[in-house]
Amino acid sequence: QVQLVESGGGLVQAGDSLRLSCAASGRTFSSYAMAWFRQAPGKEREFVATISRSGGSTDYADSVKDRFTISRDNARNTVYLQMNSLKPEDTAVYSCAAARTSYTRRSQYEYGFWGQGTQVTVSS
Numbered sequence: 676q677v678q679l680v681e682s683g684g685g686l687v688q689a690g691d692s693l694r695l696s697c698a699a700s701g702r703t704f705s706s707y708a709m710a711w712f713r714q715a716p717g718k719e720r721e722f723v724a725t726i727s728r729s730g731g732s733t734d735y736a737d738s739v740k741d742r743f744t745i746s747r748d749n750a751r752n753t754v755y756l757q758m759n760s761l762k763p764e765d766t767a768v769y770s771c772a773a774a775r776t777s778y779t780r781r782s783q784y785e786y787g788f789w790g791q792g793t794q795v796t797v798s799s
Contacts, residue, residue: 677701677773677788684769684793687761691797695756697771697790704752705729708774711745711756712783713767713795723769724756725779734779739765761797768792 683695695711710725724735724745733745744757754771770793772786780786 677704677707679771679773679788679790681769681771681790681793684795686796686798689762689797689799691761692757692759693761693795695758695769695771695793695795697754697756699752699754699773701752705749706775707788708776708779709745709747709754710772710774710780710786711754711769712772713765713769714792715764715767718767720770720783722781722783725781726754727779728777732779734781758795761795763797763799765795766797767795769795 678700679697681697708727711723712720713723714720722736726733726745730747742760747754771790773788774786
């Protein structure tokens with residue numbers, strides 16, 4: 676079992692940056708691939724980024740590639756999402772998720788543990 680708590684969301688202007696954090700409980704954080712998903716009002720949840728257990732492999736949605744960076748610190752049981760050059764269309768609730776697998780996964784159905792989410796709002 677792992678429990679996830681996100682932080683770092685807020686209201687920013689287009690072009691600004693934010694860094695989201697997701698703190699995990701438990702001693703087996705390094706056993707989980709981690710990911711960020713987001714859900715905008717009236718839209719389905721969508722994949723943003725994922726990182727393997729060791730941090731050696733990452734994958735990004737095309738919409739955020741070259742602007743967002745996912746990373747993890749297994750010593751601190753934390754995964755991060757650095758978001759640069761934010762756009763109004765990035766506005767959503769961002770949630771982190773954990774999957775007990777070695778590999779990166781894009782499907783939300785692969786992830787069994789979820790945080791409660793943090794709101795990111797980007798004004799134009």
